[in-house]
Amino acid sequence: MTTDIEPVEKFRTRARNWLRANMPPAPSVAPPSDTEVAWDRARQLQRMLHDGGFAGICFPAEYGGLGLTADHQDAFTDESIPYEMPLLLNVPTLAICAASLLDLGTEEQKRTHLPAVLRGDEILVQFLSEPRGGSDLAGLTSRADRDGDRWILNGSKIWSSGAYAADYALCLARTDWSVPKHHGLTLFLVPVHAEGVTVRRIKQVTGSTEFCQEFFDDVELPADAVVGRVGAGWEAASRLLVHERAALGGTSPYTSGARPHLGGEADQLLRLAKATGQWDNSRVREDIGEARAMNVVRDQLISHVTKAITTGALPPAAGAIPRLFSAENAWLQTDTAVRIAGPMAATHTRGDGADTETVGLDYLFRAAWSLAGGSTEMARNVISERVLGMPRESAADRDVPFSEVPHGR
Ligand SMILES: Cc1cc2nc3c(=O)[nH]c(=O)nc-3n(C[C@H](O)[C@H](O)[C@H](O)COP(=O)(O)OP(=O)(O)OC[C@H]3O[C@@H](n4cnc5c(N)ncnc54)[C@H](O)[C@@H]3O)c2cc1C
Structure with a gap:
């Protein structure tokens, strides 16, 4: 059987040219995500991707996608990083909800909702x-x-x-x-x-x-x-949770643009060290080295686990491994940033070139990375029970009719 799928490198070049010609540069500071304006902008950007022929790279063509592979998505993601992308739609709309509908929905649900999502017309939560x-x-x-x-x-x-x-x-x-x-x-x-x-x-x-x-x-x-x-x-929720762990661990191929990163990147730490006059401090340099190494490990882990799940070498539940690592890494990155920023993490100086205004907020938000998409403790349970095959946690309510389980007392 012959296949006429576009080679990844050709697709990458086409995407690079299109992005350069059509998408605005990424904002230097991420705008707040909790406004109607931000969601309208995300819908608009998604529409631009759709009209340009780059929406839903891994969604099947019959539901409005391109029917390409995770490697095509990775190439597009790499190329899209300098541009403003509809990242708000990645989680949960595209990577969790639309991906779950693709697996579980009726033909009518898929034909109605997936093209609408890929056009930016529908947001799913x-x-x-x-x-x-x-x-x-x-x-x-x-x-x-x-x-x-x-x-x-x-x-x-x-x-x-x-x-x-x-x-x-x-x-x-x-x-x-x-x-x-x-x-x-x-x-x-x-x-x-x-x-x-x-x-x-x-x-x-x-x-x-x-x-x-x-x-x-x-x-x-x-x-x-x-x-x-x-x-x-x-069964449906379990499938959805597989997509959620993949999205949170950074292994989902169903995104528009750069995957969400849990925790800042080491470049931010470099800027912080310069802005706070600690460029030559050996302790700070060691911290930045560790943070950078952890990001490299995270990216390698994501790539390794994604491939292993795709080939069947690991079960889909293995998405819990990068999910757990990403959360641990997010804590390390945010804690390191606060250590370097010192009092500036609390004063949020605007326009100091070191993003100090985000350091304190990232620190306050860091607990969320251990909870979103199921807590890290639950991820450990998934890894032990469904990846390593260890015995299940005992539960007194497992085989009892739910109406007989005491609750709400
Ligand atoms: C950024 C973010 C986005 C979110 N988005 C959504 C969303 O869009 N939709 C949605 O429905 N939910 C969402 N959530 C909720 C998230 O799924 C829950 O916070 C998470 O499942 C934990 O539930 P809980 O907060 O009620 O904690 P609880 O379930 O009350 O747990 C409290 C603590 O006990 C621990 N614990 C509980 N049971 C066990 C166990 N069996 N073994 C070991 N430890 C255990 C937990 O790990 C946790 O530390 C979001 C959360 C965050 C932080």
């Missing part, structure tokens, strides 16, 4: 975590009850990134309380602005209002809002 705790996802208590040929959704979700700006959410709800917790769940595609959905924004310690909490009061969903099968929500 995740409604998974609940106020009672996000790690025990299978123990969630938001409910969808069947009413004729529709579903009625009630409950609450929390920590939903960017929900205020979104169009649809992948929402996991309990549809059967008579079976053990993993068996009574269903995944739904919920219009964020449907009647009965209230979205409230949450203010973080950094001042950002990117997170939301949602309340569902008798939200009506049609039968075709189900993603996958009724009662098979855990």
